[in-house]
Amino acid sequence: MDIKDFNFSTSLTPTDRYMLGEIADMMGTPDGAFNIRKNGQGLVRESSQNIEIRQKTDKPGIDIIIKPYTKAEKVHIPVIITDTGVEEVVYNDFFIGEGADVDIVAGCGIHNCGDQNSQHDGIHAFHIGKNARVKYTEKHIGAGDGNGKRIMNPTTVVNMEEGSYCEMDMVQIKGVDSTLRKTEANLGANAKIYILERLMTHGKQEARTEMVVNLNGEGSSAQIISRTVGKDDSVQVFFPNAVGNNACHAHVQCDSIIMDNAKISSVPAISANHPDAQVIHEAAIGKINSDQLIKLETFGMTEEEAEEVIIQGFLK
Amino acid sequence: MLELKNLSFKVDNEDGSGSLHIIEGLNLSIEEGKFVVITGPNGGGKSTLAKLIMGIEQPTAGQIIYNGQDITNMSVTDRAKLGIGYAFQQPPRFKGLTVRSLLSLAAGKDLPEDECCSYLTRVGLCSMDYLNREVDSSLSGGEVKRIEIATLMARDLNLAIYDEPEAGIDLWSFTMLVDTFKSLAKNETNSVIIISHQERIMQLADEIIVIADGKVMSRGPKDEIFPKLLTEFGSFGRDCTFRGEGA
Numbered sequence: 001m002d003i004k005d006f007n008f009s010t011s012l013t014p015t016d017r018y019m020l021g022e023i024a025d026m027m028g029t030p031d032g033a034f035n036i037r038k039n040g041q042g043l044v045r046e047s048s049q050n051i052e053i054r055q056k057t058d059k060p061g062i063d064i065i066i067k068p069y070t071k072a073e074k075v076h077i078p079v080i081i082t083d084t085g086v087e088e089v090v091y092n093d094f095f096i097g098e099g100a101d102v103d104i105v106a107g108c109g110i111h112n113c114g115d116q117n118s119q120h121d122g123i124h125a126f127h128i129g130k131n132a133r134v135k136y137t138e139k140h141i142g143a144g145d146g147n148g149k150r151i152m153n154p155t156t157v158v159n160m161e162e163g164s165y166c167e168m169d170m171v172q173i174k175g176v177d178s179t180l181r182k183t184e185a186n187l188g189a190n191a192k193i194y195i196l197e198r199l200m201t202h203g204k205q206e207a208r209t210e211m212v213v214n215l216n217g218e219g220s221s222a223q224i225i226s227r228t229v230g231k232d233d234s235v236q237v238f239f240p241n242a243v244g245n246n247a248c249h250a251h252v253q254c255d256s257i258i259m260d261n262a263k264i265s266s267v268p269a270i271s272a273n274h275p276d277a278q279v280i281h282e283a284a285i286g287k288i289n290s291d292q293l294i295k296l297e298t299f300g301m302t303e304e305e306a307e308e309v310i311i312q313g314f315l316k
Numbered sequence: 317m318l319e320l321k322n323l324s325f326k327v328d329n330e331d332g333s334g335s336l337h338i339i340e341g342l343n344l345s346i347e348e349g350k351f352v353v354i355t356g357p358n359g360g361g362k363s364t365l366a367k368l369i370m371g372i373e374q375p376t377a378g379q380i381i382y383n384g385q386d387i388t389n390m391s392v393t394d395r396a397k398l399g400i401g402y403a404f405q406q407p408p409r410f411k412g413l414t415v416r417s418l419l420s421l422a423a424g425k426d427l428p429e430d431e432c433c434s435y436l437t438r439v440g441l442c443s444m445d446y447l448n449r450e451v452d453s454s455l456s457g458g459e460v461k462r463i464e465i466a467t468l469m470a471r472d473l474n475l476a477i478y479d480e481p482e483a484g485i486d487l488w489s490f491t492m493l494v495d496t497f498k499s500l501a502k503n504e505t506n507s508v509i510i511i512s513h514q515e516r517i518m519q520l521a522d523e524i525i526v527i528a529d530g531k532v533m534s535r536g537p538k539d540e541i542f543p544k545l546l547t548e549f550g551s552f553g554r555d556c557t558f559r560g561e562g563a
Contacts, residue, residue: 227412255411291408294372299422299471300396309421313412 006044015082015111023107023139024078034076035062040088051075051102061091061123064104068097068129076105079122084114084148089121098129098161107139110150110176119151126156128191131163138168142175149177156183160191162217167194172207173315174200181209187248189217197226198315201234201262211240215248215277222250229311230262241269244277252281257288257314317348317507318369318475323378325364325530338364339375340530346509351501353521353538354511355545361530362511363405366477369509370402371395382475399474403481405511407464409452415463416447422467435466438496440489457484465493476500478510482517494520518542 001011008017008029016038020026033051036043042062047053050070054063064075077092096102112118128134142150158166172179185193193213201207213222222242230236242250254266268281288310296306325339339361346352354362367373369380371392380388387395410418419435420427433443439462449455451463461484468476481497482490494516500508501520510517518524524541526534534541 289408291404291406292410294392295404295408296421297392298370298396298402299467300393300424301421302393309413310410313410313417316412 001044003044003046011044013082016080019080019082019109019111019141019143020078022141023080023109024076024105026076026078030074030076032074032076033064035064037077037079037090039081039083040086048073048075053077056091056093059091060088061093064092064094066094066096066100066102068099068132070097070100070102072101074103074105078106079108079120081108081110081112081118081120084112084118084146085116087117087119089123091123092125094124094126094128094134096126096128096132096134099131100129101133103135103137105137107137108152108154109140110142110152111144112142112148112150113144113146115147117149117151119149119153121153122155124154124156126158126160126166128158128160128164128166130161132161133165135167136169138170140170140172140176140179142177144175150175151178152176153180154182158183158185158193160185160187160193160220162189162191164188164191166192167196169196169198171198171315172200173198174202176201176207177203177205179205179207181207181211183209183211185213185222187213187215187217187220187222189246190219191217192220193222195222195224197224198228199226199236200229200231200311200315201236202231203234204232205234206236207234208237209239213240213242213250214245215243215250215279216245218246218248220246220248222248224250224252226254226256226266227315228254228256228264229259229315230256230264231259233261235263237265237267239267239269240281241271242279242281244270244272244274244279246274247276248274248278250277250279252279252283254281254283255314256285257311258285259287317350317383318344318346319379319381320344320365320369321379321381323365323368323380324376325361325368325373326376337530339368342378342527342531344525344532344535346507348507349503349505350522351497351508351520352510352523352525353518354509354525354527355513355518356527356533360528362527363479364530365527366402366479366509366511369475369477370400372402399472401468401471401473401476403464403468403476403478405479405483407460409455409460411450411452413451414448415451418451418463418467419470422470424471427470432470435469436463438469438492439463439466440492441466458486458489461485462489462493465496469496473506475507475509478508478512480511480513482512482514490514490516515542518545 033048035045050067052065252268266283270279293306323342326335326337436443521538
């Protein structure tokens with residue numbers, strides 16, 4: 001659709017708008033560059049003076065090219081699937097120029113009311129230039145009451161040049177039946193990455209996370225935090241791995257709340273291939289502490305309300 | 317206001333050789349607007365008594381009457397709704413919850429910043445440094461303890477129970493805390509029960525109750541009881557004298 005013909009209120013259904021609000025905080029046409037993909041096709045695309053979004057010609061997906069020294073700009077690239085039976089693999093490449101400082105808001109929402117599975121596999125590659133800063137936010141949700149599954153398998157590769165910084169906030173809170181999340185980061189000298197992954201599974205959902213952070217440059221550092229809640233009969237597996245290949249610092253922290261009949265495996269791994277690599281991991285799985293529940297009950301909350309407050313705070 | 321009738325709480329011995337009374341046939345009444353300090357040796361049943369009043373533990377016998385209503389079988393939540401509050405001796409921590417959110421949850425509404433600050437100031441915390449900090453392991457034991465006390469201040473309580481509020485609090489902050497409790501003591505409509513071993517807190521009390529071996533060993537106005545603590549009952553820090561000599 002041509003951007004001139006696009007109207008957030010009339011070109012989108014109420015379900016589309018709901019999903020965009022949930023996954024990308026979009027309540028209207030966003031300022032700056034954006035691309036909305038719907039049911040396996042690009043719906044509307046807008047570039048800005050400093051951020052160009054270009055459709056790939058060899059495979060599905062887009063290139064997002066951010067000019068060097070672009071400051072305080074945002075780019076939104078949400079994906080929504082509202083038809084049943086849509087299965088797609090999408091390749092998005094981000095080229096972030098030297099010294100740029102930008103926010104990238106991605107996210108995928110699948111609303112499946114039918115009996116066929118809907119699946120989005122987003123393959124993201126980031127090329128972050130020297131001294132550039134990126135804040136990347138990715139929210140995944142599933143909705144709809146059909147029997148068809150909502151499946152998302154995101155793969156993210158982040159290549160970071162000297163002195164660059166990347167903050168990744170990745171959230172999957174509800175409704176995704178099956179997910180395999182793969183993340184790889186390769187850090188140059190003095191590059192810093194902060195990864196926060198928050199995930200909640202319920203019903204019979206399955207989630208597996210594989211994350212490798214290679215600290216290749218001298219002075220590079222990584223902080224990886226995983227906070228998850230497993231409810232009902234869901235199953236979660238976490239496998240973050242920080243690899244110190246130079247004088248570097250890395251800290252991996254995995255915390256999970258386990259409830260009902262859920263199963264959670266947390267397998268943080270650390271490796272050092274350099275004598276000055278300092279790599280630490282912590283991991284904990286446990287149910288909600290009864291003192292926490294009682295404390296909130298002494299405020300007049302019911303046990304269910306207290307549980308909700310604790311989970312929401314934990315995943316915030 | 318609060319009446320405990322023949323209250324007992326016993327636990328089974330781990331080896332199955334019978335049971336142990338933590339609280340045994342305890343009778344006690346606390347009048348409205350009173351500032352009461354409960355003291356006594358470690359292991360004497362003070363904290364258990366506080367938990368029984370809040371509903372965190374269920375008595376094995378006896379009754380708890382609050383403002384004429386039998387609350388013995390009432391849940392913690394329902395007792396909280398009646399205006400009873402309890403500050404833990406060892407408060408839990410909450411990953412992801414900020415000090416401000418915890419105070420707001422305590423108050424049952426979104427508290428404005430200045431109100432949160434006033435509660436924190438009253439417990440000796442520099443509010444701007446703490447409002448947006450998470451109540452997690454990054455806070456020291458003394459900090460968490462003071463935030464715990466602030467959560468009770470943020471509630472509109474008829475009966476506030478503090479379990480050893482001074483524990484883990486440094487000397488400088490303690491002075492401020494005593495002043496805060498002094499202002500609570502002046503309130504004539506709400507009752508305060510503080511479990512404490514601290515002379516300066518006992519000096520604020522309308523009444524001191526000594527609990528040992530699960531029973532009320534002695535009670536009365538502070539001027540009457542306090543001198544006895546140091547003579548008849550032995551000095552604090554020598555808990556064995558309480559137990560050995562009995563009541």
